[in-house]
Amino acid sequence: MSTITSDKLRRLRRIIQQIADLNDRMSRGPRQVAAGKNAVAKTEEQVASLKNAWKTMRMQSDDQQVQLKQREAKLVELERKLNECKTNTEFKLLKDQIAAERQANAVLEDEILDKMERLDQLTLDIQQTEQLRDRARREYEKTAQRVEQQSDGLQSERDRVTEELHAVERGLPSDFRREYQRLVRSHGPDALAQVEGETCGTCHTTLSSQTMNELYLSRLVYCKSCGCVLFLAEDRVRSSSATE
Numbered sequence: 001m002s003t004i005t006s007d008k009l010r011r012l013r014r015i016i017q018q019i020a021d022l023n024d025r026m027s028r029g030p031r032q033v034a035a036g037k038n039a040v041a042k043t044e045e046q047v048a049s050l051k052n053a054w055k056t057m058r059m060q061s062d063d064q065q066v067q068l069k070q071r072e073a074k075l076v077e078l079e080r081k082l083n084e085c086k087t088n089t090e091f092k093l094l095k096d097q098i099a100a101e102r103q104a105n106a107v108l109e110d111e112i113l114d115k116m117e118r119l120d121q122l123t124l125d126i127q128q129t130e131q132l133r134d135r136a137r138r139e140y141e142k143t144a145q146r147v148e149q150q151s152d153g154l155q156s157e158r159d160r161v162t163e164e165l166h167a168v169e170r171g172l173p174s175d176f177r178r179e180y181q182r183l184v185r186s187h188g189p190d191a192l193a194q195v196e197g198e199t200c201g202t203c204h205t206t207l208s209s210q211t212m213n214e215l216y217l218s219r220l221v222y223c224k225s226c227g228c229v230l231f232l233a234e235d236r237v238r239s240s241s242a243t244e
């Protein structure tokens with residue numbers, strides 16, 4: 001049976017965890033940049049759609065104003081006819097027509113006013129959304145810059161820690177190396193489980209006293225339940241060697 005110290009396994013676990021954390025940070029950066037880019041695109045779309053709505057509303061309002069002018073001219077014409085009319089019947093007809101025209105014009109005027117108010121509101125909405133878009137752009141640029149700056153540092157830190165890992169791995173018993181690599185590939189840092197009390201730190205199964213004894217003797221021990229490599233916490237190694 002191979003022997004391996006808990007110190008070495010603990011160090012391995014720490015390094016593997018460090019690499020996993022660095023990988024996590026390195027992949028988080030580009031995700032944050034992508035999210036920032038999306039936020040910018042979304043607010044840009046909102047601004048464009050509000051501007052379109054404003055344009056459409058403005059065109060409708062312009063059309064209605066032209067209509068109103070034409071109708072007002074028609075009204076002036078009707079009033080002129082009213083002054084010139086000869087018969088009572090004609091007078092009555094024109095009077096009714098003028099009243100109806102005035103009514104219709106009043107409705108049109110209300111609609112135009114309503115559109116003016118909505119145009120004002122849309123203008124405010126556009127300004128606010130443009131501010132949100134500008135803020136999103138600034139955030140995005142800041143994030144992209146930060147991620148870019150951190151990227152090199154993280155990369156060289158990972159290179160350094162990976163080198164450290166390889167150095168420790170080279171010192172592993174040769175018959176253990178293949179199994180160790182298989183475990184780390186599938187479980188990451190949890191492939192190496194620190195014993196908590198008398199249970200496996202990965203699957204929390206209680207360990208037998210024979211397993212505990214083997215650990216105190218620096219034997220290479222796998223958890224019988226989850227298959228991970230077990231090691232002792234720092235303070236327990238010292239207390240165990242003190243009793244030897």
Ligand SMILES: [Zn+2]
Nearest residue numbers: 200203223226
């Ligand atoms: Zn286990």
